[in-house]
Amino acid sequence: MSGQARYHRPYHLFAVFTAAATLALIGMGGIVTSKGVGMSVPDWPDSYDHNMFMLPVSYWVGGIFWEHFHRLAASAVGLLTVGLAVWSFGRNGKKFLVFWLTPLATLGGGVCLVAFPERLADTVLLGGLGIGSFVLSRFWPRGEPAPRLVRILAVVAVVAVIGQGVLGGLRVRLLQDELGAVHAAVAHLFLVLICVIALLTSRWWQERGSAGFRTRLPGWTLLLAALLIFGQLLLGAAMRHRHAGLPVDSFPLVDGKLLPAADETYVSGINQRRNLAADYREFEPVTRGHVQLYRYHLILGSAVFLTVLASLIAAWLTVGNHWLVLQQGALVLAIVGQGLLGAWTVWSDKADAVATLHVVFGAIVLVWASLLAIIGLGRFPAAGRDIAEKLNSSGKWEMVSGQEAIREMVRDTR
Amino acid sequence: MISGAIRISGILLLCSLTWNAWGADITGTITLKGEPPREKVLPLDAMCRKTRPGEVPTTRFFLADKSGGLADVFVYLKSVPGExxxxxxxxxxxxxxxxxxxxxxxxxxxxxxxxxxxxxxxxxxxxxxxxxxxxxxxxxxxxxxxxxxxxxxxxxxxxxxxxxxxxxxxxxxxxxxxxxPFFTVSGKDGSYTIKNVPPGDYEIVAVHRKAHAPRYVGLTEKVTVKDSTETVDFTIDITKAD
Known part of the structure; x- marks a missing residue:
């Protein structure tokens, strides 16, 4: 993040990597829920009375493998997020490592050694973190800080990832299925946040944003689409975390109708069919509420499709043939693909892999729509309001204040 | 004083024995009507398979013998007075x-x-x-x-x-x-016995976990217990919804 060019390739790639890791983590969480093994490690933050990072491999059996792997991957994403935040402060990040992380981790290790001598693994890990932090500070890059907005978002991401970890732990400790659904929802929001950081630190955003580029994409319609997709994910999470399987056994028609009736007759019938299906997963019985969730999921899915289609038509009429409009077209196709994955989930009787794929693709679609909405709304000129760059009349980049960039952008628009 | 205590103990013992003597058994057989679904093979992992060499364990939802006797049916008396x-x-x-x-x-x-x-x-x-x-x-x-x-x-x-x-x-x-305490679970041949039921009029219920899910209302019969064993048979028809 040198002063001359705001684009910093390594930092951007690191943000992209963190986003990819987060998506993989959502996939792992999806597998854990699809397989119904989220409670296979009954304690938290320990795992079977071991420090989580020291659980012997012999314990990684059955559902424990997936749940424990999910926890380890979550810790890795947490570390990546902390790295993203510290790095966003450029050379100032070194101060954090030397004056905060190193002493705190070392002190924590010391306190642990004195107060809990039986938990040697905790001491070793905290001590290792302190030493690692100190060593890292020796090689810390001397670059400029990222734009203010990126720094803020990165710090918010750290708070979010910690909160998300605690939420996952509380779901295990408090035995609350509902917390599992919240955990899933926050995971998707966190992914969007990391992807926004990746977008804001991309070369494309830096150059277009700095030059006062306006895409004229229908930002508000795209934002509505993103919100509807998030609503879809909430409904999906609510259905999945009831651990009741699917309330339908056919698609697109259920008993000859597009939408199953949420009444006692239907519920009784579907439960009867399921009871005679000899499914070793032994799902909870279907309820009327469960059927209602499914109905809303179908209706909202249709609304998402229509909204994205409307935004595509609006963009085509306004902007014409542009690669961002093609992106919107691809998003429409992705929504159709997500719908087909939903159908496949029903046809496969909620096979673990298919249901998980539906979750992961849902996350991708959410990110896609969110980023297009942000690009369309153009609320982040110059990727920060403190300093900006623009192309001068001779075609070279020059530094201007953010306010000046905005003024010029408004002038250009007129 | 001591003789009084002995006398009271004797009376209590006599009452207890008499209570047992008054109790009678309810017995019967649960029969399955309709074709049960084929049980599915359990997806045991490698470690679990090692514990059951040569076996192919399946689900245990409808365990019926050749004559239709249905196992794992929970049979109980409804609303038995007393603590x-x-x-x-x-x-x-x-x-x-x-x-x-x-x-x-x-x-x-x-x-x-x-x-x-x-x-x-x-x-x-x-x-x-x-x-x-x-x-x-x-x-x-x-x-x-x-x-x-x-x-x-x-x-x-x-x-x-x-x-x-x-x-x-x-x-x-x-x-x-x-x-x-008046409940039992049917055996492999579908038979069951609830022992030492005090004399009286009861409703006896047979519930199968899959056939009667999720409300578990089950099948109910009236039975009057006197001093001899009563027989109550049930037929669970899985072609009908609970």
Missing amino acids: FEPPATPVVIDQVGCEYVPYVLGAQKGQKIVVKNSDPILHNVHPTPRVKGNPEMNLAQLPAPIGKDLTFVFDYPEMFLRFKCDVHRWMYAYVSVMDH
């Missing part, structure tokens, strides 16, 4: 070859339910009650001898309270918690 102390003897569930044994059982409210682990594999034991007041718990159980028996107690009646192992997602057991 009944829980027995001191616990009911026991064991984990053998990555399955709970037995699969369906009954316990009295307040009675200890002990879960053993005879497998050389760790499990978690996770009862998931639906009735408010019965606590949900999730406990790890390492293989013996490190792992100790786990004890659970539920204070409110609940039909088919589910025990599950999240490590092995096919592992379930169902405990029906009753507020009296």
Whole structure:
């Protein structure tokens, strides 16, 4: 993040990597829920009375493998997020490592050694973190800080990832299925946040944003689409975390109708069919509420499709043939693909892999729509309001204040 | 004083013996009508398969013999008056070859339910009650001898309270918690016996966990118990919804 060019390739790639890791983590969480093994490690933050990072491999059996792997991957994403935040402060990040992380981790290790001598693994890990932090500070890059907005978002991401970890732990400790659904929802929001950081630190955003580029994409319609997709994910999470399987056994028609009736007759019938299906997963019985969730999921899915289609038509009429409009077209196709994955989930009787794929693709679609909405709304000129760059009349980049960039952008628009 | 105490004890003993003498058994057979679904093979992992060489364990939903006798049907008397102390003897569930044994059982409210682990594999034991007041718990159980028996107690009646192992997602057991001791589970041939039922008019209910899910209303018959064994047979028709 040198002063001359705001684009910093390594930092951007690191943000992209963190986003990819987060998506993989959502996939792992999806597998854990699809397989119904989220409670296979009954304690938290320990795992079977071991420090989580020291659980012997012999314990990684059955559902424990997936749940424990999910926890380890979550810790890795947490570390990546902390790295993203510290790095966003450029050379100032070194101060954090030397004056905060190193002493705190070392002190924590010391306190642990004195107060809990039986938990040697905790001491070793905290001590290792302190030493690692100190060593890292020796090689810390001397670059400029990222734009203010990126720094803020990165710090918010750290708070979010910690909160998300605690939420996952509380779901295990408090035995609350509902917390599992919240955990899933926050995971998707966190992914969007990391992807926004990746977008804001991309070369494309830096150059277009700095030059006062306006895409004229229908930002508000795209934002509505993103919100509807998030609503879809909430409904999906609510259905999945009831651990009741699917309330339908056919698609697109259920008993000859597009939408199953949420009444006692239907519920009784579907439960009867399921009871005679000899499914070793032994799902909870279907309820009327469960059927209602499914109905809303179908209706909202249709609304998402229509909204994205409307935004595509609006963009085509306004902007014409542009690669961002093609992106919107691809998003429409992705929504159709997500719908087909939903159908496949029903046809496969909620096979673990298919249901998980539906979750992961849902996350991708959410990110896609969110980023297009942000690009369309153009609320982040110059990727920060403190300093900006623009192309001068001779075609070279020059530094201007953010306010000046905005003024010029408004002038250009007129 | 002492002779008085002896006399009272004698009377109490006599009453107790008389009570038992008054009690009679209710017996019968549960028969399945209709074609049961084919049981599915359990997706045992490699470690669990090692504990059951040569076996192909399946689900245990409709265990019927050749004559239609249906096992694992929970049979109980409805609304038995009086208060009944829980027995001191616990009911026991064991984990053998990555399955709970037995699969369906009954316990009295307040009675200890002990879960053993005879497998050389760790499990978690996770009862998931639906009735408010019965606590949900999730406990790890390492293989013996490190792992100790786990004890659970539920204070409110609940039909088919589910025990599950999240490590092995096919592992379930169902405990029906009753507020009296007059219940049983049908055997492999579908026969059952409820012992020492006091004389009176009762409703006897037979409930199958799959055939009568999720409301578990089951089949009800009236029975009058006097001084001899009463026979009540049930036929569970799985072609009809509960």
